[in-house]
Amino acid sequence: MKKRNFWVILTGVVIGVAAIVLTALGNPGNMGFCIACFIRDTSGAMKLHTAAAVQYVRPEIIGMILGAMIVSMLTKEFKPRGGSSPMTRFVLAVVVMVGALMFLGCPLRMMLRIGGGDLNALVGLVGFIAGIFVGTLWLRGGFTLKRAYAQSMTEGLMLPIIVAVLMVLSALLPSLFAFSESGPGAAHAPLLIALGIGLVVGGLCQRARFCTVAGNRDAMMFKDFSMLWGFLAVIVTTIVGNLILGKFHLSFADQPVAHTDGLWNFLGMALVGWGSVLLGGCPLRQVILAGEGNSDAAITVTGFVFGAAICHNFGLASSGNGPTVNGMIAVVAGFVILVLIGLFNRERI
Amino acid sequence: MDIVDARGLLCPEPVVLTQRAVKDGRKQLTVLVDAEAAKENVTRFAASRGYAVSVTETGGEFSLSLTKA
Numbered sequence: 069m070k071k072r073n074f075w076v077i078l079t080g081v082v083i084g085v086a087a088i089v090l091t092a093l094g095n096p097g098n099m100g101f102c103i104a105c106f107i108r109d110t111s112g113a114m115k116l117h118t119a120a121a122v123q124y125v126r127p128e129i130i131g132m133i134l135g136a137m138i139v140s141m142l143t144k145e146f147k148p149r150g151g152s153s154p155m156t157r158f159v160l161a162v163v164v165m166v167g168a169l170m171f172l173g174c175p176l177r178m179m180l181r182i183g184g185g186d187l188n189a190l191v192g193l194v195g196f197i198a199g200i201f202v203g204t205l206w207l208r209g210g211f212t213l214k215r216a217y218a219q220s221m222t223e224g225l226m227l228p229i230i231v232a233v234l235m236v237l238s239a240l241l242p243s244l245f246a247f248s249e250s251g252p253g254a255a256h257a258p259l260l261i262a263l264g265i266g267l268v269v270g271g272l273c274q275r276a277r278f279c280t281v282a283g284n285r286d287a288m289m290f291k292d293f294s295m296l297w298g299f300l301a302v303i304v305t306t307i308v309g310n311l312i313l314g315k316f317h318l319s320f321a322d323q324p325v326a327h328t329d330g331l332w333n334f335l336g337m338a339l340v341g342w343g344s345v346l347l348g349g350c351p352l353r354q355v356i357l358a359g360e361g362n363s364d365a366a367i368t369v370t371g372f373v374f375g376a377a378i379c380h381n382f383g384l385a386s387s388g389n390g391p392t393v394n395g396m397i398a399v400v401a402g403f404v405i406l407v408l409i410g411l412f413n414r415e416r417i
Numbered sequence: 418m419d420i421v422d423a424r425g426l427l428c429p430e431p432v433v434l435t436q437r438a439v440k441d442g443r444k445q446l447t448v449l450v451d452a453e454a455a456k457e458n459v460t461r462f463a464a465s466r467g468y469a470v471s472v473t474e475t476g477g478e479f480s481l482s483l484t485k486a
Contacts, residue, residue, distance in 0.1 A: 072457070145453050147477065152427065207433055215425030277454045282428070290432060290462055348427035357427075364427070417437065 072276075072294055079269075079276040080298035084305025086265045087180050090128070092313065093257035097324025098184040100306075101128060101269070102177035103351035104168035105325075107369070108376035108385075109253050113238065113245045116373065117380035121251025125238035127259050129355060130231045131266020132273065133369075136359025137228045139271035148224025150363030153213035156409060157364055160347050161354070161371025162378065163402040167339030169376065169385035170399050171195075172326055174351045175280035175340060179299065181326060183306025185318040188326050188333050195334035196341040200284045203345025207289070210414045211346065216364055224361030227369065235263070252325055270359060279353035281344040325388060332391040332399070339402045346409065419443065423459070424451040424478060431455040432462045439466060439483070448481040456481065 087100025099105060105122070112123035140146040168174050171192050173181060178196060181189035238245050239259060248254040256262065272278070276298065283295035310316035320328050327333070344350045347368060349357065354372070357365035379385040384395040421438050423431035431450050438446055446468075450456050456479045460470045468483040 072461070143453075147452070149425070149452075152425065207429065212426070212430060216427065217425055277428075277457070285429065286432075289429065290436065290465070292461065292465065294461070348429070 070294070073297055075272075075276040076278065076295055076298035077301045079272040079278045080301025081305045082272055083176070083269055083278075084183065084302045084309060086269055087183075087302075087306060088309035088313065090257045090262060090265060091315075093261060094255055095257050095262075096252040096255040098181045098186060099173075099177060099252070099325060100180055102173050102180075103129065103355055104165060104174035104372065104376070105172075105177060105252070107351075107372045108165075108169065108380070109248075110234075111373045111376040112253065112380065113247060114234075115246050116377035118246070119380040119385075120246075120253075121248055122253045122380070123246040123248045124253040124256055125234060125245060126256070127235060127263035128266040128269075130235045131263045132270030132355050133228055133231050133359040135267035135270025136274040136356040137361075138267070139274045140360040143275075145274075146224065146361045148219040148221055148361040148363065149216040150219045150223060150367075152216035152364045153413070154364055154367045156213060156413065157347060157368045158371040158374070159405065160343050160409065161368040162375035163405050164340050164343040164347070164351065165372050165375030166379060166384055166395070166398045166402050167336045167343065168351070169379045170336030170391055170395050171333050171340070172386050175337070175344070176302070176350070176352050178337060179280065179302045180306050181323065183303050184310050184323070185316045186323040186326055187318065187320045188323060188328055188330070191330045192333045192337040195337035197284055198334075199338035199341025199343075200281060200345055201288060202338075203342045204285055204289050206410045207345065210417045211410055212415055213346070213348070213413060216362070219361075219363055223363050226363065227358050227366035270356060273352065273356045274360065277353075278356070279349045281341065281350040281353070284341075285345055327386050327388055327390040329386075329390050332386070332396065335399050336386075339399055339406070342406055343402070346406065419446050421446065421448045423455060424449050426450075426455070428452075428454055428458055432458050435459050435462060435483075439463075439468070444485045446483040448483065449478065450481065451478045
């Protein structure tokens with residue numbers, strides 16, 4: 069097997085197993101990992117929004133950022149870089165978050181939901197692929213967010229330091245934060261295990277350059293299928309794991325933290341796919357790049373935190389009962405924003 | 418010799434630029450990148466299109482020399 073395929077498939081399998089373990093140890097159903105949901109919970113724990121059911125400092129995200137940082141430092145790939153249209157990336161991140169919280173999950177959780185038998189996530193996958201396809205048309209048409217340049221070590225370390233401090237504070241002074249007493253935010257694996265798994269997964273994703281968007285995008289643009297193997301590895305591993313544990317339930321209805329509105333599941337993930345292609349990677353990849361010292365990715369992650377707060381403060385996020393009218397308007401606005409950002413960031417070929 | 422300067426660009430842009438540059442079937446091309454992931458992606462793409470790739474590293478930047486036999 070090619071070395072790259074080995075790392076990609078290994079990472080996919082480890083993510084799948086880790087997700088099953090985290091769910092068994094207390095994380096919400098089909099939510100061993102979810103970059104969007106976990107950033108949303110962390111945003112809520114910091115009281116940036118006050119949706120009582122989704123407030124918790126998720127150690128997995130913090131572990132992933134720090135894991136990517138540690139491994140990239142060991143391999144000398146930690147390179148502080150930034151300055152590639154940071155504010156545009158911030159806005160794109162907000163748009164991606166609006167799409168993710170319409171669907172109720174980032175692309176990674178979409179894969180885990182498919183692995184749990186949630187057929188709504190298959191509808192989301194079709195939307196995701198459609199969105200990625202539209203994004204690749206913009207890339208072919210000369211879309212670029214311009215170059216990043218070398219930055220200081222301080223700039224590269226800023227987000228990793230912030231999340232490390234957040235982790236320590238939330239563990240030692242929990243009274244500073246809001247923690248859900250019921251709902252998805254109250255469902256979580258033990259802190260140290262979640263943090264440890266996050267560190268390992270973050271480190272592996274850094275090595276493999278794991279990205280849920282890249283698999284489909286590179287297959288469409290360059291006929292490069294290597295990352296797609298990782299995508300499939302996550303889904304196959306979670307299907308097998310859930311079957312073994314008797315947690316595989318094939319249906320549209322009654323899935324954990326999910327709704328059955330097909331049109332908006334499709335459109336939500338289409339927005340995520342398209343927006344992520346313009347950002348150069350999925351939410352997971354942004355978290356990993358932020359750990360590697362890329363401050364554009366750090367700004368993107370900050371945009372996710374801000375976007376999650378907006379989604380809950382203005383009633384844009386869906387719930388198990390379905391999408392909201394505000395959320396539908398925001399998704400449509402998101403598509404308009406992507407078109408405008410696309411139009412204003414083209415270079416002549 | 419033609420040079421594609423993809424330094425500072427996030428993936429997949431270095432590969433998109435390389436793809437655009439090799440479309441007319443040119444035999445030689447130099448691609449400049451400054452990230453390990455970009456180096457790997459451009460190398461993989463070039464190999465899939467039948468180019469031999471040699472890499473020179475200077476101060477964290479990579480110069481990829483693509484040659485078609």
